[in-house]
Amino acid sequence: MNRIDVSLPQFEGGAAAFGIDEKRFARIEINSTNRTARWVKRVLLVEPFTKATGVRRVIFNDRLRLDLANTGRPEASIVPSSATIPARSYRHRASPVGGSKTNARVLVDWWRGEKVAAGFINPSSTRKLPLATRSVRERNVHAKTKLPHITQYRYDYRAPEDANGPSAAALFRVAVDDSTREQAADRLAFEFNLDLDKELF
Structure with missing residues (x-):
């Protein structure tokens, strides 16, 4: 799949299970998802792509579109452009x-x-x-x-x-593997638990 989606599993009654207001719980999910997506783009994609190719960070930042999560869309996505890079x-x-x-x-x-x-x-x-x-x-x-x-x-x-x-999409296809996605999932769990702990304790 030529994109990375960052999203938490949907748990029924998640807010009630932790004794948190539903709107506040949804905000925790959105914030942790978006922080993770920004981290994935910077640390797992832009920085190693730049190191490998010499292409400036600003170019990869532009060619890797980040769609953030919101109240109507619970997942964030990183989608590489297929436009060629000089x-x-x-x-x-x-x-x-x-x-x-x-x-x-x-x-x-x-x-x-x-x-x-x-x-x-x-x-x-x-x-x-x-x-x-x-x-x-x-x-x-x-x-x-x-x-x-x-x-x-x-x-x-x-x-x-x-x-x-070559385009950012071409590089994405060869550079992103299961390990990349596993690191993204681990980071999301960390960010979510961080926010949850702040809310509970």
């Missing part, structure tokens, strides 16, 4: 291809390794930035197609454009 935002390097002096693959730092990004780097250039590759795609021509003599889409850039790197 390859230049990653720690990256050029990987030579066939001895070419002007065209090298782009390798970006990734979860426990490196990943090839779409585009190229000119090893002879001064700045060695990852640039988008010009491409040609076949066009689907049918009876109602306008200008049917044009059989291809050509993506030629008059000025160099940044290459696209």
Whole structure:
């Protein structure tokens, strides 16, 4: 599942079992859920993602949407964006291809390794930035197609454009596992018990 949901099990009569007003008990559930979701996003996702890739925290903060719990929605969710992140935002390097002096693959730092990004780097250039590759795609021509003599889409850039790197969603898929979700569940139990103890004692 390409998201993390943070929610407490629903117990019938939970407020009554602890002798707490129902509205106050609901507020404890919401507060502990939201504190946990913020912790999960920062500690389990943004910080390790940044360390692994070199992408700035502010970018991952933006690309990992946090939907907080409220009175009408008892769970919080963290949903990664599928929008690409510019390859230049990653720690990256050029990987030579066939001895070419002007065209090298782009390798970006990734979860426990490196990943090839779409585009190229000119090893002879001064700045060695990852640039988008010009491409040609076949066009689907049918009876109602306008200008049917044009059989291809050509993506030629008059000025160099940044290459696209992998998305936060792609990184999320390889980095988040059962251990991540177990840590989230343990943290939620801790936060809930912390608030409950403050209320009871």
